[in-house]
Amino acid sequence: MSAYKSELLQVLSSRGYIHQVSEPDALDALAKSSSLTAYIGFDCTAPSLHVGSLLPIMMLRWLQKTGHRPISLMGGGTTRVGDPSGKDESRQLLTDAMIEQNLNSIRAVFAKFLGFGEGTTDAVMANNADWLNQINYIDFLRDVGRHFSINRMLAFDSVKLRLEREQELSFLEFNYMILQAYDFVELYKRYGCVLQMGGSDQWGNIVNGIDLGRRLAQAQLFALTSPLITTTSGAKMGKTAAGAVWLDAKMVSPYEYWQYWRNTEDGDVARFLKLFTELSLEEIGRLAKLKGQELNEAKKVLATEATALLHGRAAAEQAAVTARATFEEGVTAETLPTIEIQGPALERGLGVLAALHGARLVGSNSEARRLIQNGGLKVNDQTLDDERRILTVADLRNGVIKLSLGKKRHVLLRPV
């Protein structure tokens, strides 16, 4: 690590966000002497962002905290084209209305990490649909297309690898990097944005933007990429039993989110503390020294800090309390995820299979039956061995029935 002089690069590099930087010295000097504007692009094919997007969001957050202006660029325009990779499934293109809806809920997530407004370091939310949708093909070819050399584009890894493996590369994909380069220049013109950040796989695209900026606007632009984050065991981040770990509380509750971080692998704890919390490096260094079972304390800190950033301190503390009661004291915490059921249904007697399905612990009755055979389901902490078991009012403990799948997933049924 070279010794950066600007606070921005010091922070990003010491916390492990940096993989590559173009012209680091010039960028460092600029970041030290002035307030930069920088952006990261996000796609909006899903209704919410998930944990995989957290790293770039944190970079924007640090950017703002060190006195610069972040822009989150939504790919409203590029999403309309659809991602050409993954050609096996006939993916439907999203309608404009769906894209708009996704944009709105994603915006809510950003608001938790960044301060938006009109000030000089207030975050900006841009949407490339604003300019991409207007483009006239011929004009675009003449103004932008002439600056791209096919010879050079063919040399980019993303293209070269595909060609070497004789994999199909559509014209659409080939153009993707041109559109992204254009975004960069457009943001430079509109906001004076001089830095694009992104995952290491974006390097080629970003560099294209830098070139285009020089040719089109005589601008000096910069690239900064972050390493691709996988867990120690090599898996991509953000997938669990229940699917993706979304950042929207309606899709993944704060408790579940806390649990996700609590279950971090040992080898990832220190790295994740640096990347996904704002604890000081000294504090993290102390936590990272913990060994064996004690490391669990560090995981709890990670879980609480990471959850606090997204869902607020109160929700995070409550998740921690719920988890302690559930796992360490063996008590049924009332704050576990709760499903309301109809009181009369319980009086009549509710089949466990239906109850489990209703609580969304299982996807089908067959799945529940299998789990019962494997001893993986519990009612009020008692292993369930009879799939015909009927739940009644007599099963209520303190007004709820606790259903458990495995050791970690619990749901309370509460009659209303």
Added chain:
RNA sequence: GGAGGGGUGCCCGAGUGGUUAAAGGGGACGGACUGUAAAUCCGUUGGCUUAGCCUACGUUGGUUCGAAUCCAACCCCCUCCA
């Protein structure tokens, strides 16, 4: 437009007329062991009103007692040629 190859379960991939709900692997989930970790081992992995029934091997028809397997048409993907 011509020639050839191919479309199988979450993914990869075997299977060319009869216990095939479909080998094997990956992934995932459950159990054991642990520290709500990793590794390891065991089990499970289409659905339902589960001794049974239904739905499934690109789509639609056909042959047959019986089809993922044979035939026809169509759709889609890949390779080569024009």
